[in-house]
Amino acid sequence: MKIKGNLTDEANRLSSWVGKDCCTWKGVGCSNKTGHVVKLDLQNPNFKMNKLRGQISPSLLDLNHLHYLDLSWNDIQISNSLGSLKSLRYLDLSCSFLTATIPHHLGNLSRLQYLNLSNNDLRGPIPDTLGRLTSLTVLDLSRNNFNDSMLYSVCNLSSLVHIDLSDTRHTGAIPHCLGNLASLSILRLNSNYLQGPIPSEMGHLTQLTELDLSYNAFEGKIPNSMRNLCNLRVLDLSNNKFTGKLSTSVGSPFGCIHNSLEDLSLFSNKLSGGLPNHLGEFKNLVRLIIGWNSFYGPLPSSLGRLSYLRVLDTGDNQLNGSIPVSLGQLSKLEYLDLSHNSFVGTVFELHFAKLNSLYELYLHSNSLVLNVTSQWVPPFQLQVIQLASIKVGPQFPQWLKTQKNVTELDMSNASISVLIPDWFESIYCSIIHLNLSNNQIKGKVPIFQKCKYRYSAYDKWLLLSSNRFEGPLTPLPSHVYFLDLSNNSLSGPITVSDDTAMMSLTFLVLSNNHLTGVIPVSLCSAKQISLIDFSNNQLSGKIPPCLGQLDQLSVLDLTNNSLYGEIPSSLGSLQFLNSLHLRNNKFYGKLPLSLHNLTDLFTIDLGENVFTDNIPPWIGYNLTNLQFLNLQSNHFYGDIPPQLCHLQNLQLLNLAQNNISGNIPRCFGNFTAMVALDSEYIFNPTDNYFVGGTYYGENILDSMKGRELEYTKTLKFLISMDLSNNGIVGEIPEELMDLSGLLNLNLSGNHLKGRIPNNIGNLTQLESLDLSQNKLSGPIPPSLSSLSYLGHLNMSFNNLSGRIPTGNQLQTLDDPSIYIGNDDGLCGAPLNSCLDDKSSDGDHKHVDESKVADETDFLWFYTGIGPGFLVGFLGVCGTLNFKESWRHAYFQFIENNYNWISVTIAIKFAQLRRKFNKGKFGR
Template structure:
């Protein structure tokens, strides 16, 4: 080769290199033009540069300026990169906020005729629109305005940038919007389009067709864009190059977009946190390049495991199907997914065992199958893993939540995060866990584990930071001088046996921030050394132990901590924390003395406060009204006196106010009407007087009003029935209310408990009771009534209901209770026929009134009725035969009325004693062996005259006892026959019986026999 040829080649290489360097802004051969330099200076003059990032923008050659790139051959400015090198986020704001450029974008940029790349991302331009003139920068190939502070509508003339290949206009908090997306079709050369968090709610459903006109599109990010509705698409797919699609965190409500499985170039697909439903297409597993698939949080996507894992999945690395409806058993073919790193199928319906072929997944890092229906064991799987480790070590096997725990688990020597919580694991923890020297997180909480946990379980866990053993039956068996090898941050050992003394090894834990020793069988005083480490605790829970003595005042915890000392034997005055906290529960102890006057001032940001069940006396501290963030306030079951301070009306976020069972007096303050978020109000068992304040009608969110056992008077306000659409419980018993029952009460469609007993009410019971919709249907779905929930701590609603003359407290099953108690008033008129439409009614008490007329024949329709008391009224006529069909009726009192005729002597009626019918002189009471005189058309059974001979009387006695026996047998056998025919009814039948206090002995015995027989049969 001649010298000339070599020279030409060298020049050519230098030319290529010079162009590459010019694009990177590293070097150049020609200086920039004066016009470009002046344009840049004008652009700089419009910017605010607090950190002087553009200090290099001086001199004649702008190609040497920071963030400026030039064409090497012409010197023309082709790139401006002024992105914030420290992108804004919540963590970096205080440190790097000063790096942000702001100010105005000068149209001088239009004079840069060769500008190809423009990056202004992660700055804070002062909420100005994206400049319209950007659409005239015709040479642009790259435009990045991501999170740069712009707002308003994205200009449609950006569609004029026909050479653009990369466009990122992602925004913060929907600050940018798009009215329609048609202009994007003009970007025919676009490869990357990112519009994350841009508001696209107005673009309609045609956005897919618009994007399909971009044949070179490779990456698409429309996550969090408020896209909604269906994902329609018909016609041929033009996305021949599409590799990355992110449509997560929208509101897409359609079946899985089938057209996606035709895009063979897909590498990453994210459709998580939408509302997709129906079947996951089978072809998804055959996409040859797919490495990342996220479908979590759609909740209604379905797939059968045997079909879902039928394909190859050869290159898949991340598979996230959390919170869907995947079902069936994991097939052995899952072992073919040899590239798998993260496998997440939390909260689905997967059943059966874990196939041993998983041992082939040597790259596995995260394996999460919590919240499924897995059964079986793991020994084969872990045996295979041993071979896998020798071939290719597992770096991080994270959150393995499987069942049960095998002793061979210790073979996973590189394990860092092990999460087995929230399953139904049983058995013991293997000692081999102590060999996991790299373990950081260990979670087996909320299982059925039992047995001892010894020092060997932790022998080499020097890196452990999160230890969660709560809600098991484990016993910690370590020596008194044990020094753990770890320094944990979170220590959760609730419901484990740690006592009887306070664990001394806790003195070694200097980094602990989260401590839960609840229900841990610890007794005695809290040692003084504990308060030396408690100042770091953001959560301290030692509830449900037998701790004694006094707490230091003030006690030490971390600022804004959650503190729970409830259900112990602690004494002394109420302590205050040394710093502000957000949750304080001292309930069910033996604290005494008054509430400190500065209580609210010491904890102005407290959100949850419970001091119930102590010996606190004195008045309610006015300063509690300073706790403006308070959500739940429970001071019940103490010895408080005086009036309710009006300052409580300042707690505008209050959802729970329970002052019941104290000695409070005075009127209910008008200021309580300011608590518009209040959901449950208990002022029961005090000495309040006066009327119900009119202002209380403003508390329209109320679900419980319990003012029982006070000295309130006046009429029951009609607005109670007009303003509380969500009211479940209205309890005004044992007061001095007078007047008539307001007919508006029947507007309370959510009402399940109406207790107005022991007042001075007059008039008749309105027929509109049939409008109480919640009582007209059977309540067979139990809902815990929890209020003021804060970080998993809540106030649990409870109520005392009078049943069979006895007060019964309902808590767990309160949502199933339906009750009407109007007893001990001066009500008159006839027995209300409307009650027969309340088919879900369980307890009915109309006793001690002046009600007349007949019990309606349709009373047998009240199939859920468990207690009926109409004693001490003026009822007459016969006892309806349909009452014999009330199979759940366990308490009946018809005494002291004017009933006549024969008592139905079969079915459930045959189980009640004489006292249920006493005081009705015209009844034929066979248990008393009193013969009936005359006929009785109500029962349909002939009466016998007293002049019958002895043989005739013997016949009557024999007939009676035969009928009683047959009725009694029918009452038992008929439900049994029904349950035997349809087994699922068994659980429903006896589950309902379980929640009826006072269930007859024969029913309990038969239930237990049935359950034993069922277990044997299965």
């Protein structure tokens, strides 16, 4: 009664606790011999509701004959003196909101056989005192937060039959001593941070029936000793890093594991090799899950002998060859996944002959042809049909008529090129996810009847993109959650269903069609809408201000239309907006101040419009998550606000073709995301929109390497700054050279002066550099030659001078036009040779800087000795043979033309040396 008095019992669960005979009360058990209370079972049967709350009374400790105590699924604070209940054999405190550590005094319960502390918030380490519970047979500490590397505390509990330490944040390796627990039948260590190999001693656990090591970081090979676990029914090693071949471990023909195993899961490891034909000997196998590995070769036909098999998953491997017809004999098979392999050949009716239990079929992403007759009636009723990227067409498969329970149908990229048949509407109502995209389906978009759904309308997907649908767009259905009709030939206005009150539309993609008219105001009734993509159409009119009421909107893409007007200030209410694309329209005016509220924006693309405004400083102050900013080809004017330097996540800055003046802010060196290409990519929420097997991604046009490129899946690698064709003055800031991750730097068409920074070679990832049409002067820094990835360079129309650097990637950029217009101040390849490179015969040779230096030394050497040699030689000859008058005339000629003669002789010697070094002379 004291226990009851301390508890809050809102559901009146202890209503029977009245009178003097406590042995008749619900949850109380007494010994038939002594009458002592030996059992107290207050487990909450309702789990989430009707919890008992409060502090357990210390009088509990007076029940010193108590054998059984269950307080699970309640909110009861437990006394720290439970260790005084010396007779306790069964203790269940699971789901009891326990925190802190496991009480050390539990080690005093020497008779305890069952201990369950699972589903709490207990934290580590596991106390050594638990090692004293030598009578313990069941230990369940799962789903806690021990964060402990010590599993040794359980090694001394030789009576253990069941250990569950799953999802406890344990780290480290499996101790070898676990192999000594000879009585162990169930061992669950899944969902932790364990690593290292499986100890071979685990093969000593001959009583083991279930071993779950999934979702850890184990590595190495699966020990051969595992094949000797003759009682093992469940083996789950999925989501680890195991390597090696299956044929040498659990798939080996040796050992006895194949006689007992019922469930084998090796999903998502690094296993390789062929699948052993011996898998057909696992006669009791019910589940075989080996997807997401690197297995190759054919699928063993012996799998057709696994008469109990219900689940077969070999997806995402490198298996090849044809699919064995023997699989059609698996009459109990419910789930078949052969997707994402390299299977070839034809799939016939025989492959499904006896699959009358099948309800999920995944054949997608193989080189298969589904060839069944139009009269074929399958033996199954499928719920999931995944046939994407295999040849199903050109006809719409007739056998689908027989399928009444389909909830997911994917026949995208399946070579279908006919109209959707009328009969398909009868099975459409049951389909939750329908994907027919990337085919050649003709005709008009079908008007599907309203359905009475067994499932929530919020799950309905209708993906018909990249087909040949034409004609007017049918009214947008109110019952569809995700609608994608992009990349078709639809025309006419966008209309919305009359039933807007029930509108569940959340993702709407109509891009790349021929739609005309205005954005319908009725679309504002779709209060749940998160993504609107109307890009690449012919829409006109203004943005309806009521779009600002769509407070769940994350993406608004209106690129490449004929929309006009000012941006409604109401868009500043879209607090979850991540991505705003208005590129290539006719929008004008200023950017509304209300946009400063859009602090979640990752992308702003307003390029190719008629905006006339200063670049607002609040972009830098408020939109600190911004990664992509494109204001290209507008009428923005004034200085670049230094507040933009707060955008540390910025990867793309495009202000080209505006009327911007002033200097480039030195603080642009603060763009952290531009510092290193391999730096951590800032996660973009719009990456996570899953659309029919792919992610909806941002798309940005940016000029690089002299041409405009579209970036979609590669957008995270786009790191670019384009300030070209403005009125920017001053010098190129040295700080820009700190942006070592830049792929593109375009400062052309401005009024920049001064020298190119000497450390431009720090831009190690640079692929495109355009500094043309400025007033830059001085030499081109030699460090430019260290840019290994440079594929596009333009230095033309400046006042540059000196020798053009050579070597490395610059050797491939041999178009003279990239240096023209520098008033003959530049020399060297690919322009005219510099003066000291010219030969006497007028040839201009291209040499690198080291050779130039060598030959300069060579030239001065012979400039010194050449005339001396000639004078000495001719002097001796003249003394012996010449008349005195001739000698005087000769030496007068030498004196008057000394310099010319010296240089000419030296050049000749240099030419001879080059020819010799190039092997142009024989011996």
